[in-house]
Amino acid sequence: MAEMVRAAVLVEPGKIEIQEFSKPSLAEGGLLVKPIMAGICESDKHFYKGESVQYAGTPRETFGPYPAIPGHENVGKIVEARHPRDRKITDFYGKELHEGDRIIISPDMVCGNCYWCHHSYGFSWCDNLRSYGHIDASVPPHLFGGWSELMYVLPGSHLYKISDDVSNEIAVLAEPMAVTFSLDIAKGHSSLPNEGFTTGDTVVVFGVSPVGLCHLVKSRLLGAGTIIAIDKSEFRLSFVKGFGATHTLNVTKTTQKERNQFIKDLTDGRGADVVVECAGVPEVVIEGIEMLRQGGTFVEVGHFVDAGDIQLNPHRHLCAKSIRLIGQVNLAYTGIMPSVNLMKANQDKYNFNKIVTHKFPLTKALDGLFQFMKPDSMKVVLYPETSS
Template sequence: MDRKLKAAVTVGPGHIEIQEFEMPTLGKGAAICKVLMAGVCGTDKHTYSGETVQYKGTPDEFTIPFPIIQGHELVMEIVAIDEEGARNLSYDGDELKVGDRVTICPDVVCGKCWYCKNMPSYPWCEKAQFHYGHNRSCNTDKQLYGGFSQYMYIEPGSRLYKVPDGLPNDLACFTEVMCVTYTLEKAREFSGFSLEGFNFGDAVVLQGTGPLGIAHIAMARMMGAGKIIATDISDYKLDIAKAFGADVVMNVETTTPEERIARIKAETNGRGADIVVECVGRPEVFPEGLKYLRKAGMYLEPGNFVDCGTANINVHEICANNLRIIGMNNHTHTKYKTVMEMMLRTKDQFPWDRLFSHCYPLEETEQAIRTSMTKESMKVLINPWATV
C-alpha cells in the first residue's frame, strides 16, 4: 500500500485543492479503505456554495469545519483491517476482510442516547460522534474522513455494508440515496388512519427530479403508487423521470404556479395529490408544494437537509386543509443491504444507468461539483483513480 495519497480538500466555500497526505497508521478496531468511486451529493453542493449549517436547532447542530474532505456516497475496497474491525465494523454481522467491497453509513452515532435506543432505524442521535464528509476536518486525527480521496480511514463505531457481487460501483454509490426514500415507508405507517399517509394507488407528486427525486419515483412505483407527477426546471431530468415511471411531468420554468396546481388537481379527480415529496432542497418551493395536496394530504420533507433559509407560508391553510407535514431528516441505516439487493434485482426494470451522467477524476472534483449544479446533469461521480 502506498504511503502517499491524494485527496480533494475543500479549503473554503468555492475553493477546492488537491492535496497530498500520508497514509495513516491502522488503529484498533479500525479499517483503511481504497475509495473506488464517490458520488456528489446535494449536501456537497451546499457546502461548496457556502451553505454550511446542518441539523440546525438540534443538539447535533454543526457548521462545516474547513478544510474538509467531502464525499459520503461511496463504494470502497478494504485494504487494511484488524481482527476487531473485521468482527465489528459490518452492520449486518458479516466477517470483513481485505479485498471486500463495502459502502458506509456516513453517520457515526453514540448508540446510547434516547434516540439511538428508541428510534434505531434512523441516525437521529443527539450525541453523534461525527459524520463522514461533513463535520470532521482533515486537520484532525487521521485526516481521511471523506470520500473525495484515494483512501478513507474508518473509525471504530462506523457501519460498513458488504456490496453484493454483480452490483456495479456506480449503483453501490447510490445506496445511501435510495435509503432516503424510506420517507415513503414512514408515510405508509400513517395508512392505518382513514385516508391518511401513503396507500396503494395514491397520487404522488415529486418536486425536483435530480437523483433524490428519481430515487423516490422508483420507490413510489415499487410501493404501488398510482399516478406519479414530477416537476423540475430541467427537461433533461424530467425525461429521465418519465423513464423511471413518472406519468406526468411539468417544467416549472415554462408553467406558472397556477397552471401546475390546476394540472395536478385535474390529474387527481379535482382533489389534489395524496402525497407530495420535496426533493429540490430549497425552502422557496415549500409553499407551492402544500397547495398541490388534497385535504388531509401529506407533505414529506427530506430535501432541506441543509439550512438554506426560510419560506413564507400561511399557517391557516395548513389548519383549514388538515395538512400533514412530515419532516424526515437523513436516511434509514438499517436498509443498506435491502436497497443494494433491490437495485440488483431491478437492474432490468429501471434504467439505472441513466442516473449517472458524468464521471470525473479526483483532480477535477471542483468541476464535478459545478457540473452537478447544472440542468444537464444527474448523479455526478468521482473516480479517484482515473487519469486526467
C-alpha cells in the same frame, strides 16, 4: 519517505484543493478503504456555496466544518484491516470483513449511548453524530471522506459487504435511495383511511435530481398511481420518464397557477394525495401544500441544510385541509442494504446504473461538482485514478 495520499479538500466555501496527506497507520478495529466511487451529493453543492448549517435547532447543529474532505456516498475496497486481537471486524450484519472486500460505508457514525440511539430505531438522530464527508480535515488521520485516494474508516462504523452481483453504481446510490425511507414512514400512516400514502395514490415530486429521482422510483415501486415530476431541467424531466413518472412539468415553462390547475385536473379537482419536496427551495413548500388534497401527505426531504425562511399561514396551509406533514433529514442506516436489494430486484425494469451519468477522476473534483450543478446530469461520482 512516507507514502502520500491525495484528497480533494473543501478548504473554505468556494475553494477546493487537491492536498496530500501521509498514509495513516491504523488503530485497532480500523480499516483503510480505497474508494471505487464517491458520489457528489446535493449537500456537497450547498457546502461548496457556504450553505452549511445542518440539524439547526438540535443538539447536533453543525456548520461546515471547513476544511473537510467531502464524500459520504461511498463504495470502496478494503485495502488494509487491523482486526482486534480477539475478533474479526464485521459488517452491519455480522459478516467478517477482509482485505479485498467491496463495501458500502454508511456516512453516519452514532454513539449508541444517547437517548436517540436508544429510542430511534437506527435512524441517525444521535446527539454525538459524526458523518464521513463532514469531519475537520485538519485533524489526523484526516482521511474521513470519499473524495480521497484512501479513506480511514473508524471502528464502529456501519459497513455493508456487497456481493459481486451488485454494481458499483447501485452501491453508490444506496445512500440517496436510503433517504426515501420518508416514503416508508408515509406508508406507515396509511392504517387510517385516506391518510399516509396508499396504493394508486397521485404523487407529486418536486425536484428530480438524484434524491428526487430516488423518491420518484421508490413511490412507483411502492404502488403509486399517477406520478408527476416537477423540475426546471428538461434533461431530468425526460430522464425520469424512464423511472416511473407519468407526467412532467417544467417550472420555467409554467406558472404556479397552471401547475396547480394541472394537478387538480388530474385528480377530479381534489389535489395530490402525496407531495414530496426534494427541490430544497423554501417557496416550494407552500406551492406543494397548495397542491395537496384535503388530508394529503406532505413529505419534506429537500432541506437538509438551512436554505432560509418562508411565510406560512397556519390556518390555510396546515389546519384548513388537515394535512399531514412528514419532515425528514438524512437516512435510516437500517435502509442501506434494503435499498440495494430493492434496486437489484428491479434492475430489469429500471436501469439504475444509468443514473450515474458522469464519472470524474478525483483530481478533477471541482469539474465534477460543476457538472453536478448543470441541468444535464444526475448522479456524478468521483474515483481515484491510482490503480492499486
